[in-house]
Amino acid sequence: MAVDYGIQGHVAVITGSTSGIGQALAGALAEQGVNVILNGFGDPAQIEHDRRKLQERTNASILYHGADMTKPEEITDLIDYAVREFGRLDILVNNAGIQHVAPVDEFPPEKWDALIAVILSSTFHASRAAIPIMKAQGRGRIVNIASAHGLVASAFKAPYVAAKFGVVGFTKGLGVELARTGITANAICPGxxxxxxxxxxxxxxxxxxxxxxxxxxxxxxxxxxxxxxxVEYGHLAGMLLYLVSDMGASATGAALSIDGGWTAT
Structure with missing residues (x-):
């Protein structure tokens, strides 16, 4: 039986949503009648094809903005674009990510800078731009896609682990700071x-x-x-839908594991 999460007509920005987890989460929100702004890199023709197909399948309004997550001014414009096009912003999903695997003593410094920029700094810049909009509305949902690696470490991924730990810490700080504003901030930590x-x-x-x-x-x-x-895309989508609905109103500042028991051991 289909669940109505009560978010039809809401507006969402999802970074890194032209493939993978972000694309799946965009689909889950659009199926609930949420108007979605996609973001990410890829072949322009493929992005447009996917955007059009999602809009046709769900009848939600699906737009695309090509903001580079290493450029704060473009991230700010992505958030402003939601207001220009829809007049509001209800949901921000900070999902953009990249990866590079190597021992720390062999890790290229430029790769460190890129990982921190795309995963951690973009989460700050997008949230900073979105919060005043959400405060004015009296309601908002910020969901940061962290990782099990935001809670535990693995070898050869120290910079990625550092960035994801940072996302979890930033989320906790936001949750406390925004607790009385009607805005929640949570991190989903997939395996x-x-x-x-x-x-x-x-x-x-x-x-x-x-x-x-x-x-x-x-x-x-x-x-x-x-x-x-x-972990399947649908498992992450279920958690996202809970968090952005009124059912998730008391969840804030949380790092929610969906990892098959990984961080329980």
Whole structure:
């Protein structure tokens, strides 16, 4: 039976939503009648194709803004674009992410800068721009897609872990700061989801560790998750819909694990 989350007509901005987790979350919100602004890199023709198909399938208004998550002024314009087009902003999902796997002593400094910019700093810049809009409305939902790596560490991913820990800490600070404004801020911390990013990591980890890819899958990737299964997009979408609805009004400043038991061990 379909669930009505009471968010039809709301407006959402989702960073990094032209593929993977972000694209799946955009679809889940659009199916509830939420108007969505997509963001991310990729082939322009494919992005337009996906945007049009999602709009046709859901009958929500789906727009695209190509803000670069390393450029604060473009991030601010992405948030302002929601107000220019729809007159409001109800939901911000900070999802954009990149990855590079290497030992710290071999980690290129420019990769560190890029990881921090895309994962952590963009979350700050987008939230900073969105909060005044949400305060004026008396309601808003900020959902940051962190990671199990925002709670525990793995080898060869220290910069990614640092960025995701930062996202979790920033979320907690926001939750406390905004507790009486009608705005909630929460972090979803997934385990491994078989996204294009994770598929690339399998190859990178194989090189970094000097082992075959099938052993990376068994001994490295899913070794962390007691249930030995990838997290599905629908599991993340269910948590998102709860958090952005009125049912999630008392959840704020939380880091919510969806990781097959990984961080329980």
């Amino acid at each position: 491994y989801v078989k996204t294009p990013l994770i598929e690339k990591q399998i190859g990178d980890q194989a090189i970094a560790r000097g082992i075959p890819e099938d052993r990376v899958m068994e001994d490295v990737i899913l070794a962390a998750q007691p249930n030995k299964q990838f």
